[in-house]
Amino acid sequence: MxxxxxxxxxxxxxxxxxxTTAQLTAAGHRVKAGSRRALPVAGAEPVAFDWYEPATHAAALDGVDRVYLVPPVGDYDPATVMLPFLRRARAAGVHRAVLLSSSAIPAGGPAVGAVHQALPGLFEQWAVLRPSWFMQNFTGAHAHADSIRREGVIRTATGDGRVAFxxxxDIAAVAVHALTDDTAPGTDLVLTGPETLSxxxxxxxxxxxxxxxxVHHQLTYEQMRDHLTAHVPAEFAAMLAGLDRAIAQGSEDRxxxxxxxxxxxxxxxxxxxxESLRRHGS
Known part of the structure; x- marks a missing residue:
């Protein structure tokens, strides 16, 4: 590296x-940690960054030659804000970009799929990480984890479909390699766990x-869409419920x-x- x-x-x-920030800094790499409120991050330089506030972009990009891209959460059309930023990043001297996408979304697909499709034309050094669904959805701040804590329930429209969570x-470890190896992957990388689970x-x-x-409560597509609409915009809720339906049909069984x-x-x-979380009292 x-x-x-x-x-x-x-x-x-x-x-x-x-x-990704923690693993980069632990390995001795210089990092600017972008967040809306420029919160302190150990070992990194905090910097204000908001996809929807272009005034934050110049300072965030100053002195940067590579970037890890997490799309704006809940935006059905993130390319609208991401592509102008990426063109600005290239002009500012960024030569490598690693994009977080999803195993469920191919290049040219919905949401971040449009950014994936455009990335190779913007940067010679690039990679797209397409992880399966996160294990942390059941342990962190995700709606599934909250529902487990409050009700002991997981609600999906996935039926008996299996996912290699x-x-x-592990996603961050791959991101670090994609950002720092001498040669960028130059492709999309589908990331999964070692086993499929319903x-x-x-x-x-x-x-x-x-x-x-x-317990797992199995919902219909319509029930899941309506349940999600209480938390995210209707168009995004319909897309998420559609991903559940695709899982039920075997899309993530690999x-x-x-x-x-x-x-x-x-x-x-x-x-x-x-078991690790239990040992550490999390």
């Missing part, structure tokens, strides 16, 4: 951004490891070796994550 250059991590206080720490399996594992009863191939270690299992 090269240790030269400065990386702007956008969303540096979020699920993957915080972990991936640990956000949401019934997730509920059973949480119950077994934590001792707290958790395992890749990307984490092991790029990091040299196996991807963590969901049970191992829960």
């Amino acid at each position: 090269t240790t030269t250059g400065t990386t702007l991590v956008i969303g540096a206080t979020g699920t993957t951004g915080s972990r 991936v640990d956000a720490d 949401h019934d399996d997730i509920a059973a594992t949480v119950t077994k490891v934590t001792g707290r009863p958790v 395992v890749t070796d990307t984490v092991q191939r790029l990091t040299g270690r196996p991807a963590r299992t969901f049970r191992a994550l829960l």
Whole structure:
């Protein structure tokens, strides 16, 4: 790996951004940690960054040659704000960009798929991370985790569909490689955990490891869409419910070796994550 250059991590206080920042700084890389309120991040230079406030962009990009891109949350058309920023970043001297997308969204697909499609035309050095669904959705601040804590319930329209849930720490480890290796991947990388699980399996594992009863309530597409509309814009809720429906049809029932191939270690299992959190009192 090269240790030269400065990386702007956008969303540096979020699920993957915080972990990517921590792993970069631990390895001795210079990092500007971008967040709306420029919150302090250990080992990094905090900087204000808001996708919807272009006045924050110049200072965030100053002295930066690579960038980790976390799209604005809940925006059905993030290309509207992301592409002008990326053109500005290129003009400011950024030569490598790593975009966080999703295994469910191909290049040219909805939402961040348009940014994925445009990225190779903007930067010679690039990668798109397409992780499966996060394990941390069941342990952090996600609606699933909140529902588990409050009600002991997970609600989805995934039926018996299986997903190779991936640990956000593994996503960050791949991001660090994509940002700092001498040669950028120049492709999209589908990231998964080591096994596929249904949401019934997730509920059973949480119950077994934590001792707290958790059940999976299977909803229809329409029920899930309406449930999500209470929390996010209707168009985005319909897209998310549609992703659940695709899972029910087998869209996420696959395992890749990307984490092991790029990091040299196996991807963590969901049970191992829960047991680690239990040991550390989380």
